[in-house]
Amino acid sequence: MIHIIDASNRRLYAEQIEEHFRIRHRIYVEERRWMELERPDGREVDQFDTDDAVYLLALKDGKVIGGSRLVPTLCPHLMSEVFPYLANIRGLQRGPDIVEWTRIFVVPEYRGRESAVLHTVLAGMLEYCLEQNFSAITVVMETWWMPRFLELGWEVKPLGLPTMIDGMSCIGTMISVTEEAWRNTLAFKRIAAPTLVDRRHGPRIIKERRTNHV
């Protein structure tokens, strides 16, 4: 299950949030060698890990096995502060109903086609965005990942052309939050809905919505 953690319930998950910072350091610095993120305390924490950030963590027996982060686009975020040129054709997409997705990860033991953890995190993210009435998710990603999202039938709009960053082709995109995208993602790995555990407030209702961006 995917747990939604923000400033309001973070105390309930203090241990898991710390574990997730250490996992991020292992994955992004030690495994993928994004050396500018390296920190002496072995916790990968950047300028966007603020009270505005929302974490979606996949937990198994209380242990973090995967996760992702969402940051409101009205706040400073990765695309606006670090990679604005990745949106140099369609422009930065900001709004109260647009969030930026960063730092998706699955711990090595739960990767591969036999595992549904990655797709559970993806479905959880869409489910959360549907509930919040968000219309779109922007993301900076490595270009070679795009076919995986297109394969899921997601509507993925490029905001600029692929650009080489440190020897890796990257791209800025915007993904429409739709019930269809959510359902396709669940069906892809036969994941049961709902995927979320939300210990923040009362009952939640998914509404039918439309998107109107770009």
Add this chain to the structure above:
Amino acid sequence: MSGQHFDAGRDALDFIDVLTRLNDPQTIITSLRDKLASFGFHAFLITGLPETGDRIAPLVLLNGWPDGWFELYVRQNYADDDPIAAHCKTTINPFVWDEVYRQEVASARQQEIMRRASDFKMIHGFCVPIHNEDGFKAVVTMAGDKPDLSRPSRSAIHLMSLYAHAKAEAAMHGTQGHCLTVREREVLTWMAVGKSTEGVAEVLNIRAGTVEAHYQNAARKLGARGRTRTVVEAHLRGEIQL
């Protein structure tokens, strides 16, 4: 007609918008052909790649290769030794043919393949490998005699190719979508709501033996055994709606 692309980026994004709205494989081929021609590529193919000894033909999603070349390629089993195809499986990055093919170190067979390709004016080429969770999946490959391989053009073609592949795959699955006939789907739909063979025969005004034959055919096509499994499988594949 290679040359300057005043705003390759905007043009590529506009093309992707148009492409996204297309569904018919023939229309997709035509619009992709025109677009790539504007960069000086007259030939293209979107395909999976076979293991050595297997056939490439069943893996082809969209075929925009020149008349005669594909036939030659298949007849000669070039896929087994094609140096460009081999490189596709080793990288996630798009590449220019000239970056990976060195005539001086190529085998006689590889040289033959590249020489025969050049007979079809397929001299300089560009490949965009497509990967998913399982690794290498397909390639969008294109060639011409004097294509525009500038950085901005490559970047634009890279992006357009990712969408063209996704579209080609969706379109091909779309056309293959219904493997059952209308009658077979009708029979399964009535079985799904609980009708017996006799009940279905009555509703459709056909003989019970015919109903049974339709059901058997559907079960065979779906690789399922028993009524329940056949109905469930048909539903999962979108053959019938419940």
